[in-house]
Amino acid sequence: MSEKKIAVVTGASRGIGRAIALELAADGAFVIINYNGSADRAREVLDEIRTSGGDGACYQCNVADYAACETFFADVVKTYGRVDILVNNAGITKDGLLMRMSEEDFASVIDVNLKGTFHCIRQVSRQMLKQRSGRIINMASVVGVSGNAGQANYAASKAGVIGLTKSAAKELASRGITVNAIAPGFIETDMTEVLSDAVKEASAKMIPMGNFGKTEDVAKAAAFLASDGARYITGQVLCVDGGMAM
Numbered sequence: 231m232s233e234k235k236i237a238v239v240t241g242a243s244r245g246i247g248r249a250i251a252l253e254l255a256a257d258g259a260f261v262i263i264n265y266n267g268s269a270d271r272a273r274e275v276l277d278e279i280r281t282s283g284g285d286g287a288c289y290q291c292n293v294a295d296y297a298a299c300e301t302f303f304a305d306v307v308k309t310y311g312r313v314d315i316l317v318n319n320a321g322i323t324k325d326g327l328l329m330r331m332s333e334e335d336f337a338s339v340i341d342v343n344l345k346g347t348f349h350c351i352r353q354v355s356r357q358m359l360k361q362r363s364g365r366i367i368n369m370a371s372v373v374g375v376s377g378n379a380g381q382a383n384y385a386a387s388k389a390g391v392i393g394l395t396k397s398a399a400k401e402l403a404s405r406g407i408t409v410n411a412i413a414p415g416f417i418e419t420d421m422t423e424v425l426s427d428a429v430k431e432a433s434a435k436m437i438p439m440g441n442f443g444k445t446e447d448v449a450k451a452a453a454f455l456a457s458d459g460a461r462y463i464t465g466q467v468l469c470v471d472g473g474m475a476m
């Protein structure tokens with residue numbers, strides 16, 4: 231196992247994170263599948279990885295909880311000795327128009343999406359600095375670039391993730407650590423499943439390629455950014471959006 235790269239994927243029990251975990255495992259990494267509430271779903275992802283000849287582990291941690299992240303990464307480093315790849319994918323939405331958005335709904339989205347990403351980078355960077363290598367990939371969103379009516383909290387969190395990505399990239403580049411963001415457009419997951427048919431139709435019209443992407447589309451991009459082939463790419467925001475943001 232020590233030969234394998236150690237990858238941590240947050241929010242890997244479902245959706246995009248699940249696809250990234252499977253993809254990194256297929257590329258030979260030992261994948262730590264983080265989840266918050268979906269223990270059974272996380273276990274299924276691990277079973278799927280093992281069935282395909284890979285390996286990994288499940289770990290519950292609410293990324294919004296700084297102390298929990300501290301324990302999480304300390305345990306990972308103690309058990310596996312290193313962290314080669316961190317994918318900050320965990321994210322939530324609590325959509326609503328600004329006028330009606332509660333303080334709690336604004337804060338909780340920032341806490342998971344933006345602070346959670348900071349917590350994990352903060353915990354992993356010390357180890358990666360020691361290793362003088364590492365790959366950090368943060369899940370942003372096209373709405374972090376463009377804004378979106380009804381998603382002020384979410385768009386602010388994702389714009390924050392982009393600023394955090396570029397700042398971390400500048401701080402860590404000289405030690406061989408790359409930090410990049412992926413900005414997906416509309417991808418078919420539980421998160422977009424809740425949208426009404428009217429919103430889905432209107433959204434598809436904004437996508438030059440005409441339809442929602444698949445989780446694998448994002449996973450392939452993440453696997454590339456985590457690969458040796460991407461060693462000279464840092465501080466970038468890669469849109470995986472069927473042309474939506476151009």
Ligand code: NAP
Pocket residue numbers: 240241242243244245246247264265266267268269291292293294318319320321322342369370371372413414415416417418419420421422
């Ligand atoms: P999803 O299907 O709703 O899955 C969200 C994942 O995040 C789950 O595994 C969930 O774990 C985990 N999670 C949520 N809160 C967490 C917390 N506090 N601590 C740890 N894990 C937590 O979402 P998705 O569509 O795959 O989205 C994944 C990422 O891509 C998010 O950052 C999202 O903002 C971003 N994104 C998605 C789209 C899209 O169209 N789907 C577009 C742009 C960006 P549990 O089930 O265990 O709670």
